[in-house]
Amino acid sequence: MTHALAILAAGEGGNGFWIPHDVNEVFVGSAAFFIVIGLLYWKAGPAIKAAMAKRGDDIAADLDEAAQAKADAEGERDAIATQLADRETEVARIHADAEATAAKVEADLIAKGEAEAKAIRLRGGSDVEVARRQARADLQAELARLSLGAAEAVVAESLDDSTQADLIDQYIAQLGARS
C-alpha cells in the first residue's frame, strides 16, 4: 500500500514527500480506495469464491479422473501382463506340441524307412532266389532236352533189326500178360 501511494505521489509530479501536500487528497483517495475494494469484495467476491471453489472441484475431479485412469491403466497393464503370460504359456505349449510332433514324424519316417529298406532287402533276396531257381530250372530243362536228344539219337542208332524184333516180342508178351 505504501508503495502504491508513493507511486501515486510520484505521478503527481512529486513534492519531495511520500504523501501529497493536500491531506484531503489522502483521505479521499483512501476512501475511494476502500470503496473500490469494498465494491470488489461485494460484487466480485462471490464470483471469485465460486470460481475458486469450482476450480478446486475441477482439480479434485481431474485428480479423481486421473486416479481412475491410473487404475484403469494398471488394470489394463495387469490384463496385458496376464495375456502375455498366457501367450507365453501358449507359445510354450505350441512349441512343445511342435517338438513332440516333429519327434513323432521323425520316428515314423525312420521306422518307415527301415521297413522299406528291410522289404527291399527281402524282395531283392527273393528276386535273386527266384531268378536263381528259374535259371536252374532252365538249365535243367536245356540239359534234359540235350540229353534226351542225344539219348534219342543213341537209341535210334542202337535199334537194329534184332532189337526192333525184341521190342515187338516184348510188346506182344506184355499184351499177353494184360489179357
Place this chain on the structure above:
Amino acid sequence: MSEARTETYAEALLGLARAEGAEAAVADELYRVAREIDGNAELRSTLTDASLPADRRTKVVTDVLGGKVAPATLAALSAVVASGRADELGAIADALAASSAGSAGKALTTVRTAVALSDDQQQRLATALEAAAGRPIEPRFVVDPEVVGGVHAEIGDQVIDGSVRSRLIQLRELF
C-alpha cells in the same frame, strides 16, 4: 473238314466199293495210299493244288497209282482228288476203314512200328491185340519212324503204347 462230311464221303466211297465187290481192297488200299500221300510232300502239294484243273490232278493219280491198286480204289481216290478234298483223304480213308471194319463186327486197329513187320510178326501182333481188346480187330500196319522202336497201337479209342518214343517222352517229362 467237318466230321459229318468226312463220314458222308467215306460212306459214299464204301458204297461204291461194295457195289464193285471190292470193299476190303478199297478199305485197305485207300488207307495205305492216304498215308503214302501224307508222307510225300510233293505229291500232296500237287494233289491239293486248287489252281490245277481237276483232270490234271486225277491224271497224276492215275499215272502214279495206275496198275498198283484195285480199279475201285483208283476210282475212289480220283473222286476225292477231283472234288478238291485231297487234303482230307487221310480222314476219309480212316472213316472208310473204320466203317468197313465196323460192318464186319471188327474194331479198326492202327498198328505203328518203326520198321516193317514180317507176316509172322503181324499175325502174332494181331492175335495179341485182339485178345487184349476182347473183340475182333481189323489191323492196319503202318511204318512210322516217329515211333523209333516198339509198337504203338490204337484200337478205336483205346491206345496201347509200347513205343520207344513214348518212353522217351515220359523220360523227358520226368525232368
